[in-house]
Amino acid sequence: MNTKLKVSEISKIYPGCIANDKVSLEFGSGKIYALLGENGAGKSTLVKILSGVVKPDEGEVFLNDESIKLNSPLDAKKNNIGMVFQHFNLFETLSVFENLSIDSNKKDEELRALVNDILKKYNFKIDLDIPVLNLSAGQKQKVEIIRCLIRNPKVLIMDEPTSVLTEQETDDLFISLKQFSKDGILIIYITHKLKEVLSLCDEVAVMRKGKVVSVSNTIDEKIESLANKMVGENLNTIKKKINNFKKSEEILKISNLNFTSDDPYETNLNNLNLSLKKGECLGIAGISGNGQNELFQILSGEIITEGTSIMFRNKEIGKLNPKERREYLMAFSPEDRISQAAVPELKIYENVALNNFKSSNFFEKGLVNEKKIKEHSKKILSNFSVNTDNVELKSQFLSGGNLQKLIIGRELITSPELLVCFNPTWGLDVGAINYIHETLIQINEQGKSSILISTDNDELLKLSDRICVIYKGKLSKIMNADTVSAEKLGILMGGGSID
Amino acid sequence: MIKVEKRSDVSRSIYFLTPVLAIFLTLFGGGIIFFILGFNPIEALKFFFITPISDLYGLSELLVKATPLCLIAIGLSFCFKSNNWNIGAEGQLIFGGIVGGGVALLFYNHDGFYVLPIIILSGAIGGMLFAMIPAILKTYFNTNEILVSLMLVYVAKLLLDYLVVGPWSNPEGFNFPETRQFSESARMPILFVGLRIHAGIFITLITVFLSWLILYKTYLGFQIKVSGLSLKTAKYAGFKGKTMIIIVFMISGACAGLAGVGEITGPIGQLHRNISPDYGFTAIIVAFLGRLNPIGIIFASLIVALTYLGAETAQIFLQVPKYTGQVFQGMILFFLLGSDYLLFFKIKFLGLKKNEL
Numbered sequence: 001m002n003t004k005l006k007v008s009e010i011s012k013i014y015p016g017c018i019a020n021d022k023v024s025l026e027f028g029s030g031k032i033y034a035l036l037g038e039n040g041a042g043k044s045t046l047v048k049i050l051s052g053v054v055k056p057d058e059g060e061v062f063l064n065d066e067s068i069k070l071n072s073p074l075d076a077k078k079n080n081i082g083m084v085f086q087h088f089n090l091f092e093t094l095s096v097f098e099n100l101s102i103d104s105n106k107k108d109e110e111l112r113a114l115v116n117d118i119l120k121k122y123n124f125k126i127d128l129d130i131p132v133l134n135l136s137a138g139q140k141q142k143v144e145i146i147r148c149l150i151r152n153p154k155v156l157i158m159d160e161p162t163s164v165l166t167e168q169e170t171d172d173l174f175i176s177l178k179q180f181s182k183d184g185i186l187i188i189y190i191t192h193k194l195k196e197v198l199s200l201c202d203e204v205a206v207m208r209k210g211k212v213v214s215v216s217n218t219i220d221e222k223i224e225s226l227a228n229k230m231v232g233e234n235l236n237t238i239k240k241k242i243n244n245f246k247k248s249e250e251i252l253k254i255s256n257l258n259f260t261s262d263d264p265y266e267t268n269l270n271n272l273n274l275s276l277k278k279g280e281c282l283g284i285a286g287i288s289g290n291g292q293n294e295l296f297q298i299l300s301g302e303i304i305t306e307g308t309s310i311m312f313r314n315k316e317i318g319k320l321n322p323k324e325r326r327e328y329l330m331a332f333s334p335e336d337r338i339s340q341a342a343v344p345e346l347k348i349y350e351n352v353a354l355n356n357f358k359s360s361n362f363f364e365k366g367l368v369n370e371k372k373i374k375e376h377s378k379k380i381l382s383n384f385s386v387n388t389d390n391v392e393l394k395s396q397f398l399s400g401g402n403l404q405k406l407i408i409g410r411e412l413i414t415s416p417e418l419l420v421c422f423n424p425t426w427g428l429d430v431g432a433i434n435y436i437h438e439t440l441i442q443i444n445e446q447g448k449s450s451i452l453i454s455t456d457n458d459e460l461l462k463l464s465d466r467i468c469v470i471y472k473g474k475l476s477k478i479m480n481a482d483t484v485s486a487e488k489l490g491i492l493m494g495g496g497s498i499d
Numbered sequence: 500m501i502k503v504e505k506r507s508d509v510s511r512s513i514y515f516l517t518p519v520l521a522i523f524l525t526l527f528g529g530g531i532i533f534f535i536l537g538f539n540p541i542e543a544l545k546f547f548f549i550t551p552i553s554d555l556y557g558l559s560e561l562l563v564k565a566t567p568l569c570l571i572a573i574g575l576s577f578c579f580k581s582n583n584w585n586i587g588a589e590g591q592l593i594f595g596g597i598v599g600g601g602v603a604l605l606f607y608n609h610d611g612f613y614v615l616p617i618i619i620l621s622g623a624i625g626g627m628l629f630a631m632i633p634a635i636l637k638t639y640f641n642t643n644e645i646l647v648s649l650m651l652v653y654v655a656k657l658l659l660d661y662l663v664v665g666p667w668s669n670p671e672g673f674n675f676p677e678t679r680q681f682s683e684s685a686r687m688p689i690l691f692v693g694l695r696i697h698a699g700i701f702i703t704l705i706t707v708f709l710s711w712l713i714l715y716k717t718y719l720g721f722q723i724k725v726s727g728l729s730l731k732t733a734k735y736a737g738f739k740g741k742t743m744i745i746i747v748f749m750i751s752g753a754c755a756g757l758a759g760v761g762e763i764t765g766p767i768g769q770l771h772r773n774i775s776p777d778y779g780f781t782a783i784i785v786a787f788l789g790r791l792n793p794i795g796i797i798f799a800s801l802i803v804a805l806t807y808l809g810a811e812t813a814q815i816f817l818q819v820p821k822y823t824g825q826v827f828q829g830m831i832l833f834f835l836l837g838s839d840y841l842l843f844f845k846i847k848f849l850g851l852k853k854n855e856l
Contacts, residue, residue: 302734323737332735340731346724353721354736363718396508 003029003064003154003186005050010059012045019045020056021210029154029186032177034201034218036191036230038287038455042210043190047159050188051083052076063154082148086160087265088140092133096143099132104150111150118149122176137264138169145176156180157188162196163289164264174200192230192287194223194494208232227490231457251449252276252418257309257318259294259473267291269298269473276418276451281444283464283481284453285489291473292453293335296422299451300332301325313417326357331411333421335453337400341407344396348388348406349377351395355410376413384409385435401432408439419443422453437463457489471495502847509842515795517842518788521834522802528830538817546816547809547827557808559694563766564807567592567758567775569800570703571782573710574754576791577747580714581723582730585748587633587648588755589779590655591626595756596763597659598625600770603685603763604667604678614684619702619760626756627749629655634748638741644748652779663770677771687765699761706754711793713750723747755779776807784832803828 005027012020019042027033037043048054050061052070060067068079076083090099097112104111115128124142132140141161148156158177162170177200181187189201197204198218206214206229214229252275259269269291276282286292297303298310301322310318317325322332334340342351353373356362362373377391384405388398395403404424411419424440425433440450440463453470454460460467461481468478469492476492488498529547530540551557571588578585599622606614633647660676669679687697714720722743726733733740762774785803789796810824 300735301737321737321739322735326737334735336731339729340735343725343728343732345728350721350724354725354732356736363721366718368716368718368721 003184004062005155005186006062006065007046007050008060008062010046010049010056010061012049012054012056018210020049020059023059023207023210023212025205025212025215027155027186027188029184030181031202032181032187032189032200034189034191034197034204035207036194036197036204036226037207038192038230041207041230043207044159046207047083047157047188047190050076050081050155050157052081077151080152080154081157082151082153082155083157084141084144084148084159084161086163088144090132090140090143093131095129095131096126096135097128099143100128100147100150103147106150114150115146118146122179124176136169137164138166138172141165141169141173142176149180153185155186155188157190159190160192161189162191162193170196192494194226194230194491194496197221197226198223206230223491223494223496224487227494227496228487230494231486231490248278248280250275251278251313252451253311255309255311257298257305259298259303259305261294267294267473269294272298272475274468274475274478276449278417278449279444279447280465281440281450281452281463282478283460283467284451284470284475285457285460285467285493286455286470287493288455290470290493292422292455292470294473295470296332296334296420296453299420300330300334323357326355326414326416329414329417331355331414331416331419333404333407333411333419333424335422335426337403337407342395342403345394347392347394348381348398349374349391351406352377352380352391352410355414357414360414380406380409380413383413384439401428401435404428404432404436408436412439412443415448417448419448419450420453421450423455424452425456425459433459457486460489461486469493503844504847506843506845513842515790515792517838518790518795518799518835520838521788521831524834524838525827525830528834529827532826536819543813543817547813547823548805550816551805551808551812556694559691559696560808561801561804562700563695563697564804565800566697566699566703566765567762567778568782568785568804569796570706570758570761571755571779572785572789572796572800573703573706573793574751575782575786576710576789576793576796577714577723577750579727579786580791581726581743581747583634583637583744583747584645585630585633585648585751586645586783587630587650587652587779588751588782589775589777590648590652591629591752591755592759592762592775592779593652593655593659594629594759595622595626595752596759596770596774597655597662598622598756599760600678600681600763601667603681604770606685607679607682609682610684612684614682615687615764618685618764619757622760623753623756626759627753630748630752630755631745634745638744659770659774660772663772667770669769678769680769681764685764686768687761695766697761697765699765702757702761706757707793707797714793719743719746755782781828784828788831788835803831806831 007023007025010020010023023046035043035046045054049056049070052073052075055071061070063079070076100115101108101111119126126139126142132143135143161173165173177187191197198221201218204216204218204221204226205212206226208230254272254274257269257272261268267290274282284292294303298305301320304321305318307316307319312328312330315328317328338344353362362369374391378389381389381391386402386405386409398406408424425436440452443450452460452463461484464481466478467481467484469476469489471492491498526544530544533543534540552561571592575585575588599618602621603618629651632651633644636642636647637644663676663678667678669675669677687699690696690698714723722733722738725736726738726743758778759774763770767774781803785796785799788803789799806824806827810821813819813823814821
């Protein structure tokens, strides 16, 4: 049985972003296809279109040369397209078998026989009658796969399947996927991990900014060549002047820091070591979900660690919460500006009061000093050219760029010694991006330090003095920015190594 | 195709007007129920909502009922505003009543101006301590405060039952399940001769004012507001989340305890099995009907108090069970939540697109 799947001229436009721009791809059974790209490259949108979750604005999907309509996930099931999402859709308290029988119309005995056949055929070892919550992540994923296999899928789509798996489970998964492929199932494998593409897949399509930029056989590719295609070579050559910080004083030192999370979707951090000098900008690159969130929270004090693991200006601050760290002149600009850095329902001056420490006198003897906060807010609005002077305005009426200016302004107006920012220009227009970049360069020139965690490599290469890459919760060697190329970053971000 | 979308901006005046709309819808719904039961709806609603407050005694009764409701709802607003779901105000009220009542019994043969303040204070402390149980379990053991606070209501009820039947029952009471009458100096002063309205109303009004001050003018209030809107932001700003949970529960419990002690030293004058007609639960409706706003809660408590009185009048004149009051309270909450849904979301009816046919 041969299966041919073709997407033709698919476009999907979200407000302010073209997620898929005339994407055309062809797949045939017997092969494993990789869909490779950075976050935001458009691969998830394409997959959601194929599984009926999202409807394309334009374009068609053909299965065996017949045009098919995928208006809902049900349509995808009817057309024998199976999908395993990155986050599992299982009822934790129900047994494995109950989970499988929920969306099956077969009789229980029939279904059990079928499932047992599948278990035997692919050598899966799962007890069907224990609750799903007792399974490991790898086993849960197998349950999801079995759920697809019950329906005799022609196409099986795996969305970043290894992000929650251990090395051993990953190896097992690859063996199974190769077996499925032999049995005639067309497999589309979505990932940003370069090594996996090379070890598993036959063909690879690379997406960047909504477009397919290359389709090739994996035999012809190397980690470097894929990294190049994924990251793109259109580098902005204007760089900050890189200084020599050998003599300047060390301001922050993190030594042997470990963080283990209870949440399987969070990333554990292993043996982090870094140091930062006065006036320096340290860039931390990486594909999102590799521990950036956790690292930011450890720096900001939202996650508290051992006291001795973080030294800031020769003081142990690991145990301090964000407010206490601000007293030591640290400032933080989180990634999520809409629901974390600021509250949209609050007025501008109330959002300004979030960055409050003793000398600001926003709250005297526990009472709100509204006058003081408003004066301070007015100063931020004018100093950081936010396009309003009304401090009573609710923050939800500010554009993303103006909101980010307000947040950066709020953090910087207190002249902190260190600013930690996480994707500060995410989703902003060019004007706002330039403004933020100039501001970040300026604070370094004033002898203040910064840590820039970002998924935008252009930004990192433009602003950093030194750069390292975070991958699966581990930091790479810290390199001088002038010795780093986009290609090198791409390899490290995809889990490769350079000498 | 029907699509539900979040509205981008909700006007503030409409936000405070929807509770009024909910009340009118409740009247309409109540009218229909009375009609189905075979009454003239206008007449029945008149018995329910007008007759009870058509004389001075009725008005005084309204305030007597509204006093505890308002007090508890004000306390609950601290919890609800910061996303802490204290459902156990009834238990905190009863426990406050038990502690305050215990102290009142200790002083049963004492006279003096100091007796009443001590009783009131101990009642507030009782409610506060009882509310700290779910708060501490939540902060240190990650338990669900809804379940714990709700279950503790039954603990408090059974404890009260045990006390009034057993150790605290009136030695001269012919085994009735009740304690001694409290001494005169342990009773709330009556404001007007012949009416039941008592000085507890001043405690409520002072509490309303203090709450307004705390919620809108202090750092604590600011922290409560931010935590209620976004816990992520509260964490990022470095607010001490655990301490705040305990503080809001303490405030809430103290208010419920005050309400309890106000009941036993006010209209009741002793401890018995039924010191509260579920004021603690009904106050949840009051808090939401009043939009968690101190002034709103004052109005809401008067309206909900009226359903208590209306139910009693309706029982006498229309021979319907007094539980009709709870039907009305339920309808208010139902219509309020319903109109809130339409306030925050809009429903779009989309025609079928061509490619779907």
